[in-house]
Amino acid sequence: MPTLTKLYTMQEASEHNTKDDCWVVIDGKVYDMTSYLDEHPGGDDVVLVATGRDATDDFEDAGHSESAKELMQTFCIGELDTSSSAIPELEISSKKQTDYAQKLMDFTKQYWVVPVAVVGVSVVVGFLYLRKK
Secondary structure, three states, rough: OOOOOOOEEEHHOOEEEEOOOEEEEEEEEEOOOOOHHHHHHOOOHHHHOOOEEEEEHHHOOOOOOOOHHHHHHHOOOEEOOOOOOOOOOHHHHHHHHHHHHHHHHHHHHOOOOOHHHHHHHHHHHHHHHHHHO
């Protein structure tokens, strides 16, 4: 008989991102790591950085032992609801990329003089150097 677990959206999990209330999503499961933050061998900062998004890759890359994986199961409070349409992180990320590209284009249009000046000075210095020889 299957066990019934509570379903959480990524939005709900991402709201728990402080030292006093810390949830992490790993392999489609939601873990309340608040009580373990002080005991985590890598420090609480490592766990806090992983909140609000799927931290499966971070968890696997850290090379956790089997005993760590077993201990983690005691903090499981539910599963990630995959029926929701989109993960907020992806929407925010794509918007930031567009903003960055636009800012870069504006920056280059505004400050085109700096690279031109560097090239000009380089040409003059090269010319003077070759003239001395």
